[in-house]
Amino acid sequence: MDxxxxxxxxxxxxPELLKQWFVPKPWTIASAEVDLRPGGRSLVVMQxxxxxxYPNEGVYLExxxxxxxxxxxxxxxxxxxxxxxxxxxxxxxxxxxxxKTRYTATARHWNAEDRxxxxxxxxxxxxxxxxxxxxxxxxxx
Amino acid sequence: MDxxxxxxxxxxxxPELLKQWFVPKPWTIASAEVDLRPGGRSLVVMQxxxxxxYPNEGVYLExxxxxxxxxxxxxxxxxxxxxxxxxxxxxxxxxxxxxKTRYTATARHWNAEDRxxxxxxxxxxxxxxxxxxxxxxxxxx
Numbered sequence: 001m002d003x004x005x006x007x008x009x010x011x012x013x014x015p016e017l018l019k020q021w022f023v024p025k026p027w028t029i030a031s032a033e034v035d036l037r038p039g040g041r042s043l044v045v046m047q048x049x050x051x052x053x054y055p056n057e058g059v060y061l062e063x064x065x066x067x068x069x070x071x072x073x074x075x076x077x078x079x080x081x082x083x084x085x086x087x088x089x090x091x092x093x094x095x096x097x098x099x100k101t102r103y104t105a106t107a108r109h110w111n112a113e114d115r116x117x118x119x120x121x122x123x124x125x126x127x128x129x130x131x132x133x134x135x136x137x138x139x140x141x
Numbered sequence: 142m143d144x145x146x147x148x149x150x151x152x153x154x155x156p157e158l159l160k161q162w163f164v165p166k167p168w169t170i171a172s173a174e175v176d177l178r179p180g181g182r183s184l185v186v187m188q189x190x191x192x193x194x195y196p197n198e199g200v201y202l203e204x205x206x207x208x209x210x211x212x213x214x215x216x217x218x219x220x221x222x223x224x225x226x227x228x229x230x231x232x233x234x235x236x237x238x239x240x241k242t243r244y245t246a247t248a249r250h251w252n253a254e255d256r257x258x259x260x261x262x263x264x265x266x267x268x269x270x271x272x273x274x275x276x277x278x279x280x281x282x
Contacts, residue, residue: 038179038180038202038203039179039202039203061179061180061202061220062179062180062220070220072220074215074226074251075202075229079202079203079211079213079229079231079249080229080249081226081229081249081250081251082251084251085215085222085226085251088216088220088221088222090220108220108221108222109222110215110222110223110225110226
């Protein structure tokens with residue numbers, strides 16, 4: 001991405017920024033809670049154009065400022081097992097020099113069935129479009 | 142437990158001590174790896190009296206020295222989803238005054254089926270016996 005990693009990290013860290021890029025338009029984020037520390041709560045409420053809301057809750061597992069964020073929906077706050085351990089998301093922000101960033105977002109699942117279900121939900125396209133929105137927003141900072 | 146929590150915590154932290162109490166005799170611990178920090182690897186190889194070995198691998202999720210340890214088998218090191226997200230173990234060491242400790246070990250599961258399977262494996266008796274061994278060992282420190 002053609003933007004320094006510190007700005008990308010801010011777009012993950014600040015809920016008001018995260019709301020602007022985290023889902024592909026015309027979906028929106030109705031609300032976001034970002035307690036960015038190991039065990040901290042992540043709650044992102046996605047909203048479709050009809051106004052239906054889809055809460056996504058989880059916790060952060062590892063946070064290295066400006067470098068790495070790992071989160072999962074396997075737990076809710078307090079390390080309570082969630083309804084289902086579906087995925088772990090790892091995002092890496094690597095300094096690529098000249099104010100650029102190598103940005104890598106990886107989703108891992110507990111089994112092949114869940115991975116395929118996630119792909120069928122449009123994971124690659126969705127995360128790709130969100131990443132484009134992220135880069136565009138970070139450039140304005 | 143009739144022993145200060147610092148000594149109990151040492152028995153969790155030091156692999157050579159952990160090997161002496163972590164499974165009810167006549168089972169033994171063949172080897173133990175204790176990287177006691179969030180995301181750190183936990184590998185405990187249990188051994189039955191016939192010499193068959195049963196590796197238990199996972200990661201620590203949260204560590205507060207002398208107060209709290211949370212671990213899970215849902216991940217291997219590097220936040221890789223494991224073969225199965227079976228349980229989360231939370232151990233609390235609360236200062237009960239007069240050199241005593243309120244020791245609470247809780248296992249949580251992702252579904253009722255796994256919880257019942259764990260109970261049938263002898264969870265309550267096994268963890269209870271191990272806790273007695275822990276207290277006895279900590280008293281010798």
